[in-house]
Amino acid sequence: MKTYRVHVRVMPRAGLLDPAGQAVEHALTALGFAGATNVHLGKAIALDLEGASEADAIARARAMCDRLLANPVTEDFTVEVAA
């Protein structure tokens, strides 16, 4: 078993109204940062995870997303292992 540093990113599903992202976008515009569009707020989750291989660790992290870390109705996720 090896331990892998896993980074999970959970984002609101594209196309779904994201009022928090819109609020941040408006605030950036108000601060004078022109040209910032399509702002979205999500969650970053980092964990050390044991696995037989990198693929195994990724598979287990994806299972965690399916069951707990992301809501399948409203969110999408990505899983990466730190190099």
Next chain:
Amino acid sequence: MLRVGVVTFPGSNCEGETLRAIARVGGEPVELWHQDTSLKGVDVVILPGGFSYGDYLRSGAIARFSPIMDPVREHAADGGGVIGICNGFQILCEAGLLPGALVRNGGLHYVSRPVDVRIERSDSICTRAYHQGEVIRIPVAHGDGRFVASADELAAIEDGDQVVLRYAGGRMLDAGGNPNEATSDIAGICNATGTIVGMMPHPERLAHPALGSDAGIGVFQSLVLSPAPAA
């Protein structure tokens, strides 16, 4: 006597009001704990409002894995009555017992005020004491109350007449309208058979005439009117 259980999770609220409302309509209130592994033989189980587990990750996401949720799932599968109020509704959606999800309010504000809601179905286990189309005024208090679902789920909900409560906009200035931009003004839904119901408003908070209105008591009267589910 109909036995109605109310589950307390870490961070629940209004479980006391809910227990008292059950007693007021002649039911037997039964306190349940999130770590219990049995429903103590209750006929109906209510998941109350609040902020279970601090709403960490997502509202209801962690509470759905509490030990009590195994017997709740079995009870629901056997046709037993299950009601989720506010955070309880969020838990039922996270648990997959009801379709869709509840996400951050459209305006980003926490909304705590009375709302007018229309009874869209008067044959669910907790709306039998009301008339179809009746508009009642009860409070909401939530930050994550905007109901969303995929287009397919939404069509199934509407085609199956699974909308129990809808925000009734514009009737009164101080209570009208959809407080959270919920899809199709949905304030509460049920499963296909009407035995599992989730709603964002808090009927137990307006369930005694001393408060100036007991418009919410019908939710609890309905349970007593209903034939006891064969649980």
